[in-house]
Amino acid sequence: MIADIDTLHPLETEGARLGIKNPAQRYDRQGERNDQDRMEAAMRAFAHDFGATTAVYLESCIHCGMCAEACQYYVQTDDPRYTPVRKLEPFKQAYKREAGPFAFFYRLFNLKHRVTVDELQEWQELIYDSCTMCGRCSLICPMGIDIARLVGQARHGMFQAGLVPHELWAVAERAEREGSPLGATPKVFKERIDWLSDEYDVQIQVDLDSADILVSMSSIEIMKYPQAIVATAKVLNALGEKWTIRLDGYEATNFGMLSGNAQWQKDLSMKIINAAVKCGAKMLILPECGHAYGAMRWDGANIYGKPLPFEVLHVSEFLARNLRNGRLKVKQVPKSVTFHDPCQIARRGGATQAPREVLAKLGVDLHEMSPGGDLNWCCGGGGGVVTIHRADELRYKVFQIKMKQVDESGAEMLLMSCSNCRQTFDDGQAHFKWDKTAHSLLELVADNLAR
Amino acid sequence: MTLLDFARGAAMKWSIAVFLFGVLWRLVGVLLLRRAHDYSQSRGPSLVAGALQTIITRSWPRKEFRASTAYGVAISYVFHIGLAIVVFGFVPHILLIRSLIGIGWDGLPSGVIYFCSVVTLIALVMAIIRRLTHPVLRLLSNFDDYFSWLVTAAPVLSGLLVVAHFGARYETLLAVHILSVEVLLIWFPFGKLMHSLLLPLARGQTGAFYARRGAST
Secondary structure, X not given: OOOOHHHHOOEEOOOOOOEEOOOOOOXXXXXXXXXXXXXXXXXXXXXXXXXXXXXXXXXHOOOOOHHHHHOHHXXXXXXXXXXXXXXXHHHHHHHHHHOOOOHHHHHHOOOOOOOOHHHHHHHHHHHHHOOOOOOHHHHHXXXXXXXXXXXXXXXXXXXXXXXXXXXXXXXHHHHHHHOOOOOOOHHHXXXXXXXXXXXXXXXXXXXOOOOOEEEOEOHHHHHOOOHHHHHHHHHHHHHOOOEEEOOOOOEOOOHHHHHXXXXXXXXXXXXXXXXXXXXXXXXXXXXXXXXXXXXXXXXXXXXXXXXXXXEEEEHHHHHHHHHHOOOOOEOOOOOEEEEEOOOOOOOOXXXXXXXXXXHHHHOOEEOOOOOOHHHOOOOOOOOOHHHOHHHHHHHHHHHHHHHHHHHHHOOOEEEEOOHHHHHHHHHHHHHHOOOOOEEEHHHHHHHOEOO | OOHHHHHHOHHHHHHHHHHHHHHHHHHHHHHOOOOOOOOOOOOOOOHHHHHHHHHHHOOOOOHHHHHHHHHHHHHHHHHHHXXXXXXXXXXXXXXXXXXXXXXXXXXXXXXHHHHHHHHHHHHHHHHHHHHHHOHHHHHHOOHHXXXXXXXXXXXXXXXXXXXXXXXXXXXXXXHHHHHHHHHHHHXXXXXXXXXXXXXHHHHHHHHHHHHHHOOOO
């Protein structure tokens, strides 16, 4: 049973990454229900997503196994269980038996057996611990199946069955209850803003009734990298923008999405959308957070049910645009840097070139990772995986790919535009006593603004 | 009625009927499902162009993936091209197609067809050995994978036996060959052989999806 997560699993802020204490306690089943109820809930939630798109994908797999070669978990372990499309096996089976065009055959002759809770429980590790939904597999599939998207849908079923890794469930539940997965409540956030305003002598606009730009932040930034708030304010003030942060809609991370709770995903997104509508914002700036970009830039309007009445930009896109049009000026940075592309912004988000434009304006010597850009390897912390303590050993294995990529780039400085990647890098750095430190692209720009 | 009469008569009619009805049923069953409207502001210039591009470009792996997938892709290319040459290039096959749909074309020399058949069969054998020995493929594989292989390889092998007049009377060999194709036709809608028709749909929808995002596909 889930007890009070605040007392049993207090927030851990001292380590290289944010998390919750008592990781050894495992609660892989949420709630007290019989197996039949769990299965029906899982299948209802999964079936809710069935449309022509999902059905075409589930019908198309030819079991060629190529997706394994794109997956960091398979590449680093040689364990065939981590083959991406296999992570969907119970759901493929359920689709064929319950919903596919030949479902009556499968049921009549019992060609596909009914999926059991035990199977789903076994698959929990595959759907959560060993998949960041980074989407590399979606790029290699010769049939063009978007496997990462299907894993996201499978998580909907897992959540409704109450079969989510405990820590991920706990942070998602906290986000729904408090408005932030990591304790960055409006009160905490306001206190941080007041402190940062004083400490760095920067004006941070809060709760304006009317503004052109609404700024959202990630809890990871608020709690662990508050310099991001200062950097954002510095840039927007330098541009003379009429901008605001609103305490009724600031949290851009969406653990509802990552855990698989579609309703919580909607609740969290709607807070920001409503805040932007209230203040009449023409633009919403998303923070350095990968999944926040997918959640709002690409899912936001669909959750809203109509086109959003404002533009949505990742902060790196905002920087690139204003450097391109000459409104923002930066000093030259005579350093060699390598850039880690956050999967949800680049490969799955399409904003691969924006950070490169920014880096070009900064005049840095960019050493691309190999492979880089859209094919870049994931840091291993996305998809909520960084919260799952039992996945640590596996995560460190896949992180070694990143270490190798960064080391081989030969660059002096490591940059990224995702605070979740950054905390994964920080944690990996501490674990391996690595000599590379992850830095923020936004903060580099803010530190080098030209007057 | 001889076995050959059966293969050329009732079996052919029924297998073609099952093939057509099954394919239609499966495609319609999938395509009639709802497609959610995407309200996000598109970044890409054309979703159709993205779909068409991906339908073509997914025919070979990106350079980053080539080294790790070369063997499987090469085998696959060989037997797919081989099958296409044998099915659509052999004169008796063209005559059959003409009798069924009224369209025909010039065939290839028999020697070329025999050579292609042998190469195709070798590639198919290599494919099944790989499926049986590669840890990933072994874990993924189910009845559909093995049976689809069998119904694909059987017509190639039986066709070679027909032209070699090897193993039985010519009429019996020909009947077995035709029946093996009919089994393929009957199985086609139910198993993975449908990938030949699902391929442009799956690739196309992914291409359009990522074109909207302005992302690479």
